[in-house]
Amino acid sequence: xxxxxxxxxxxxxxxxxxxxxxNLSIEQGTCFALLGVNGxxxxxxxxxxxxxxxxxxxxxxxxxxxxxxxxxxVKEIANISPQETAVAPNLTVRExxxxxxxxxxxxxxxxxxxxxxxxxxxxxxxxxxxxxxTLSGGWQHRLSxxxxxxxxxxxxxxxxxxxxxxxxxxxxxxxxxxHLRGKVTIILTTHYMEEAEALSDSIGVMARGELKxxxxxxxxxxxxxxxxxxxxxxxxxxxxxxxx
Amino acid sequence: MKLLAFxxxxxxxxxxxxxxxxxxxxxxxxLLLLLSAIQxxxxxxxxxxxxxxxxxxxFGLSFISLFSATLIAKDRTTSFLMRxxxxxxxxxxxxLGYALPLLPMAILQSTVCFVxxxxxxxxxxxxxxxxxxxxxxxxxxxxxxxxxxxxxLTDKQVGGVCGALLTNVSAWLSGTWFDLNLVGxxxxxxxxxxxxxxxxxxxxxAIAGDYASILPHLWWVIGYATVIMVIAVVAFKRKxxxxxx
Numbered sequence: 001x002x003x004x005x006x007x008x009x010x011x012x013x014x015x016x017x018x019x020x021x022x023n024l025s026i027e028q029g030t031c032f033a034l035l036g037v038n039g040x041x042x043x044x045x046x047x048x049x050x051x052x053x054x055x056x057x058x059x060x061x062x063x064x065x066x067x068x069x070x071x072x073x074v075k076e077i078a079n080i081s082p083q084e085t086a087v088a089p090n091l092t093v094r095e096x097x098x099x100x101x102x103x104x105x106x107x108x109x110x111x112x113x114x115x116x117x118x119x120x121x122x123x124x125x126x127x128x129x130x131x132x133x134t135l136s137g138g139w140q141h142r143l144s145x146x147x148x149x150x151x152x153x154x155x156x157x158x159x160x161x162x163x164x165x166x167x168x169x170x171x172x173x174x175x176x177x178x179h180l181r182g183k184v185t186i187i188l189t190t191h192y193m194e195e196a197e198a199l200s201d202s203i204g205v206m207a208r209g210e211l212k213x214x215x216x217x218x219x220x221x222x223x224x225x226x227x228x229x230x231x232x233x234x235x236x237x238x239x240x241x242x243x244x
Numbered sequence: 245m246k247l248l249a250f251x252x253x254x255x256x257x258x259x260x261x262x263x264x265x266x267x268x269x270x271x272x273x274x275l276l277l278l279l280s281a282i283q284x285x286x287x288x289x290x291x292x293x294x295x296x297x298x299x300x301x302x303f304g305l306s307f308i309s310l311f312s313a314t315l316i317a318k319d320r321t322t323s324f325l326m327r328x329x330x331x332x333x334x335x336x337x338x339x340l341g342y343a344l345p346l347l348p349m350a351i352l353q354s355t356v357c358f359v360x361x362x363x364x365x366x367x368x369x370x371x372x373x374x375x376x377x378x379x380x381x382x383x384x385x386x387x388x389x390x391x392x393x394x395x396x397l398t399d400k401q402v403g404g405v406c407g408a409l410l411t412n413v414s415a416w417l418s419g420t421w422f423d424l425n426l427v428g429x430x431x432x433x434x435x436x437x438x439x440x441x442x443x444x445x446x447x448x449x450a451i452a453g454d455y456a457s458i459l460p461h462l463w464w465v466i467g468y469a470t471v472i473m474v475i476a477v478v479a480f481k482r483k484x485x486x487x488x489x
Contacts, residue, residue, distance in 0.1 A: 050330045054485065075332045086327040088253055089318075090260040095253075102249025103331045111249075131260075147327070 003028035003155060003185035004049070008058035011044050018044040020209040021058065026202075028063075031177060031186040033196035036206035037237055042189040043083060045206070046157045049187065050080045062155055076104075078155040081148035083163065083189075085140040089133035093124050093143055096132055097150050104151035114150050121176065122146040137164050145173060149180075156180070158188045162195060174199060193230040205236040212236050247337045247344075250328070255345035257315055264311050268349070269356055272304035276357065280364045290422075297361035298375060298447030299420030301354045302440065305383050306414040308350050309390035310406040312342060316394025317402045320483075335481050342394075343387050350383035351376060366451075375450040381462055382443035385469035392476035395483050418444045439468035 004026040011019040019041040026032045034042045047053040049060055051071040059066055065073040087096050097118050101111035119125050122142050127135055132143060145161055158177075162170040177199050180186060190196055196203055197217040205213045205220070213220055213236045217229045226232040234240075258264055276296065283291035319325040333341070358372050366372070393406050415421060418440035424432045435441040446461035 052326060052330055072332060072334070075330060078330070080327065080330045082323045082326050084323040086323040088257060088324060089322070090257045091253060095256065099249055099253045100327075100331070102252075103246050103328070103333055105246065105332070107245050144327075151331075 001028050002026060003030075004060060004062050004187070006049075006058070006060040009045070009048060009055050009060055010057045011041075011048060011053065012056045017209050019048070019055075022211055024204065024211060024214070026185060026187065028185050029182045030201040031181055031188060031199050033200035033203045034187060034189045034206060035191075035193075035196055035203060035233060035237075036189075039208075040206040040237070041209040042206055043159055044209075046080070046159050046187065046189060050078055050157050051075055052080075077153060078157065079104075079148045079151045079153035080157040081145045081159065081161055083159040085137070085144045087132040087140055087143055087147065090131055092129050092131055093135070094119065094128050096143060096147060100147045101150050114152075118146040118150050123172070138166055138169050141165055142169060142173070145176075149176075153184060155185045155187070158186060160189055160191065162190065162192065170195075193228075193233055197229045205233060207237045207239065212239070246333055247341055250333060250337060250341035251344045254315060254342055255349075258311055258345060258349065261311075264307075268304065268307045268311065268353055271307070272300050272353070272357055273360055275303070276300045276360060276364070293361055293364050293366045294451055295448055296420075297358060297364075297366050298451050299418060299444045301357045301375070301379060302382055302418055302443045302447060303411070303415050303420050304353050304357055305350055305379065305386045306406075306411045308346050308353070308383060309386045309393065309410055310402070311349075312346055312387055312390030313393035313397065313402040313406045314399055316342060316391065317397055317399035320394075321399055329484055335477075335484055338484065339391065339477055339480060342391060343384075346387045346390070347380070347383060350379070350386070354379050354383075369453075371451050371453050374455075375447050378446050378450045378458055378462060379443075381465045381469050382439070382447075385439055385443070385465055385472060388469055388472035388476045392472060392479055395476060395479040413438075414440045417441060420444055439465045 002025045006022050006024040009019060009022040010017065022045060034045060036042050044053065048055045049062065049067060051067050051074050059068050062074050063077055067074050088099060091099060094115050097115035098111045101114045106114055119128055124143065124146065127139055132140060135143065141164055148156060162173055165173065177186060188200065202214065202216055203220060204211050213223065215223065220236065221229055221232045224232040224235040226235055279291040279296055280293060354376055358366065358375070362368050389410065390406065393402050397405060417435040417438055419435065424435050424441060442461040442464035446458050446465065449457035449461065
């Protein structure tokens with residue numbers, strides 16, 4: 001069963017077309033990586049799917065809910081970890097987590113229990129009572145992702161989730177994503193090819209607002225005749241796949 | 245529950261910023277004490293506490309705009325609002341969530357101002373309770389200005405517009421520092437075309453027990469507060485549904 005069905009999704013900003021008629025299906029419980037160079041249209045796609053930006057045309061249905069006609073219902077079942085760290089600076093780590101749990105409908109004790117679970121899962125206990133603004137960039141990033149997961153979303157948008165994380169923190173997050181596989185449908189954007197290769201069940205390569213290729217890492221390597229997945233990505237993103 | 249969770253976050257953010265407390269409560273009190281000290285040393289009645297305290301209370305409320313606008317503008321610049329816009333919070337949850345924590349803060353701010361005024365000679369009577377009620381529409385007006393400024397300006401612009409311009413306009417065109425009748429002319433007409441002088445006059449009337457004079461001034465404030473709030477809600481909703489998150 002598909003969790004996400006995207007049909008003719010397009011976004012124009014005045015003269016510039018950020019996403020051109022995107023058609024895509026993503027199977028439930030899988031991790032889908034959306035790759036592309038800067039300005040390829042990945043973040044705009046994520047913003048449209050998470051109901052942050054209205055598409056110029058087209059639609060996407062997320063677990064049966066249209067982003068055009070039922071955005072509130074989509075917001076109840078999805079969550080996003082934005083590209084930049086998104087935390088409340090004067091709230092502690094625990095308070096930030098309880099805030100998001102509360103906003104997604106968990107009251108009092110339930111919110112506290114969820115926060116405790118996320119603190120344990122993301123190894124945040126040593127900074128639990130620290131205000132978010134006093135945390136290092138890596139800790140803030142980790143908290144930001146934990147805030148996206150505390151609502152127990154059925155669909156999770158991770159926009160460059162490991163940007164700025166050190167190797168250990170990145171591996172820890174990979175482990176979290178691995179554990180979510182099968183339970184949560186994840187749409188991941190990243191600039192790290194090894195991350196896409198390691199985590200995703202399928203990969204889409206975007207360039208200049210268009211979906212240029214779709215498949216598993218192995219399929220894309222085979223299609224381009226490249227030696228590595230990074231070479232395959234370069235060939236697909238630059239349109240030089242025939243010569244690769 | 246969603247609204248309360250968000251409002252609680254905003255209350256904490258506001259109260260944990262030491263600058264908010266310093267400017268919101270400290271600065272108006274410093275002015276109150278300073279002007280009272282000047283009054284004690286000059287022969288004419290310029291800063292009579294019955295007239296000064298309501299003016300300072302209204303002036304203090306102008307900082308509420310700065311607090312709310314700064315909080316919203318910062319949320320926008322740090323992607324935090326993007327996270328919240330992707331959540332099930334509705335537009336009304338956002339507006340009320342930002343506005344609700346500010347009203348008790350405004351009432352507390354005014355209460356502190358009048359309690360200190362008691363020690364400076366303001367008579368303790370029931371009119372002080374009335375003035376706290378009379379100051380609610382001006383508080384809502386300033387909250388609305390803050391919501392509007394926070395929705396359309398950056399956090400740096402907010403500092404200039406709400407921190408410098410609004411506080412000065414509120415102070416000079418409200419009759420807090422001097423009697424507007426002394427200046428008269430176009431200055432007085434402009435002052436009374438804006439809501440700030442009416443807010444101060446309504447508060448002065450309440451303190452003086454001149455109950456009949458309260459509402460004619462308060463209607464001006466209520467009118468401005470309603471219009472500003474509607475514009476703020478429209479601006480915020482446009483931001484929420486727009487492409488600039």
